[in-house]
Amino acid sequence: MAQPPRQLHAGEIAAGLKRLGVTGSVLYVAAHPDDENTRLLAWLVGERGLRAGYLSVTRGDGGQNLIGTEQDALLGLIRTHELLAARRVDGAEQFFTRARDFGYSKSAEEALRIWGHEEVLADVVLAIRRFQPDVIITRFTTEPPNHGHHTASALLAAEAFIAAADPKRFPEQLSEVKPWKADRLLQNASQWWFKPDEDLSRYVKLEVGGYDALLGRSWGEVAAESRSQHKSQGFGQAVDRGPSTEYFTPLAGTLPKRDVFEGLDFSWRRWKGSEAVSRAVAAATKAFDARAPTAPFPRSSVSTRR
Numbered sequence: 520m521a522q523p524p525r526q527l528h529a530g531e532i533a534a535g536l537k538r539l540g541v542t543g544s545v546l547y548v549a550a551h552p553d554d555e556n557t558r559l560l561a562w563l564v565g566e567r568g569l570r571a572g573y574l575s576v577t578r579g580d581g582g583q584n585l586i587g588t589e590q591d592a593l594l595g596l597i598r599t600h601e602l603l604a605a606r607r608v609d610g611a612e613q614f615f616t617r618a619r620d621f622g623y624s625k626s627a628e629e630a631l632r633i634w635g636h637e638e639v640l641a642d643v644v645l646a647i648r649r650f651q652p653d654v655i656i657t658r659f660t661t662e663p664p665n666h667g668h669h670t671a672s673a674l675l676a677a678e679a680f681i682a683a684a685d686p687k688r689f690p691e692q693l694s695e696v697k698p699w700k701a702d703r704l705l706q707n708a709s710q711w712w713f714k715p716d717e718d719l720s721r722y723v724k725l726e727v728g729g730y731d732a733l734l735g736r737s738w739g740e741v742a743a744e745s746r747s748q749h750k751s752q753g754f755g756q757a758v759d760r761g762p763s764t765e766y767f768t769p770l771a772g773t774l775p776k777r778d779v780f781e782g783l784d785f786s787w788r789r790w791k792g793s794e795a796v797s798r799a800v801a802a803a804t805k806a807f808d809a810r811a812p813t814a815p816f817p818r819s820s821v822s823t824r825r
Contacts, residue, residue, distance in 0.1 A: 529812040530733035534565065536804045540797075541568035543785030546650055547611075547707075548643070548676040549658035550668040551620060552579040552598040553749040556658065556707055557609050557756075558742035559765055562727035564610035565738060569785065571611040572650050574643065575602060576672045581620035585753045594751065595620065601748050608745040614650065616642035624667030631671050641689050643679040648696035653783055655680055656767070657706045673706065680704045680771055702783060703772035707765060719766065725779050728763030733809055739763060 527535070545563050547555055555573045563571040580595030589597055599615070606613045618634040631639070647655070657676045659669040682688040684700035708722055730737040737760040746756040767779055775781045787797035808814055 529809040530731075530735070532812065533733050533807060533809040534568075534731070536800070536807055538564070538568040539800045540787070540804060541785050542787055542789060543567075543654075543780075543783060544570035544572070544650060544652045545654045545656060546572045546574060546614075546647065546652035546701075547656045547658065548574045548576070548672055550576050550666070550672040551582065552577075552602045553746070553752050553754055554658050554669070554672075555605075556765070557605065557745040558727055558738055558763060559656075559707065559725075560611040561609040561741040561745060562725075562729065562738045565731055565734070565741065566727070566729050567780075567785075570650075571609075572614055572646075572652070573602070573606070573611055574614040574616070574646050576616050576639065576643070576675065577618045577620035577668065578602075578615060579620050579752075581622040582752060584751050586751050597751050598749070601751060605745040605748040608748065609741055612650070614646045616646070618642075620668065624671075626663065626667045627661075627670035627674055628667075630667040631674070634671075640675055640678055640682065641692070643675045644683045644689050645692055645696065647679055647683040647701065648692060648699045651699045653702050653785070654779065655701045655704045657704070657770075658709075660706055677704065677770065701772065703775065704770045705767040705775075705779065706770055708768055710766065722766035722768060723775050723777065723779055725765045725767065726762060727765050728761055730760060737761075 547560060549555055552575055554575065560571050560573060563569045578595035579598035580591050582594065582598065584590060584594050584597070587597070602613050616639050618630075618639045621633060624630040624633075655676055657673045659665060659673045661670060661673045661677060663670055680701055684698050686693060686698045705723070727738055734741075737758075739759040739761070743756040743758040746754055769775055773782060787793040787800070803816070806816060
């Protein structure tokens with residue numbers, strides 16, 4: 520029997536209206552399920568109102584399974600659904616490529632050879648052209664030593680950042696999508712590898728430890744629930760509140776110095792002919808009161824006719 524749709528509460532409606540006024544998007548790229556930064560994804564969607572996506576190059580079919588006996592393709596199916604469950608929590612969108620997780624790889628060269636470099640690159644380019652991100656963020660660096668899949672995911676993101684904007688690359692896709700040029704490519708530096716005397720001044724910083732009073736949750740709490748969906752990996756994260764800083768290294772495109780999003784316009788003004796939509800969204804956002812959600816709501820005058 521089909522389940523009835525969940526009724527949104529007033530805080531969620533207010534958050535949705537906030538997102539209507541934002542047109543920017545960010546794509547996060549890594550190798551496996553559970554490689555994604557759930558706190559950053561939750562913050563991007565909830566605090567900034569951006570569209571956020573996670574491109575997992577593989578479905579994790581070569582990993583461990585702590586909740587059953589399934590391996591290979593069946594484990595990949597389990598981990599696919601764990602990723603989808605995580606995205607339902609943090610609000611981001613989920614993408615994949617055809618690459619198979621064949622287990623630990625010693626080098627990116629080995630991973631790309633087994634996967635088929637051009638074929639998987641085409642998948643990453645297609646994801647970028649479909650999602651049309653303003654910003655692409657990689658989880659890992661292109662420098663070994665590292666898990667070969669991790670390094671390969673960063674290399675693919677860097678190649679696809681350029682190739683997605685080039686109509687001569689993968690022209691067979693252009694009947695479905697258009698070339699897309701993301702504004703910038705960054706790498707999300709992991710504090711796990713920071714040295715005690717790490718020079719933090721060389722990174723662009725982002726504070727992602729906020730709290731949403733309408734939802735009654737911090738982004739750390741949302742992230743913990745999202746990350747805890749990776750049950751087959753034994754992953755779980757304690758909820759927390761308070762400041763949390765993410766660090767980024769600009770790699771290509773526009774190179775921000777102080778703010779990851781400096782110089783980017785995420786308003787409706789960036790799109791020609793959107794003035795009426797912008798006014799309607801602003802009016803709806805202003806009119807809705809989460810403390811009195813049953814109050815009359817103005818009817819939009821924006822025409823939906825083409």
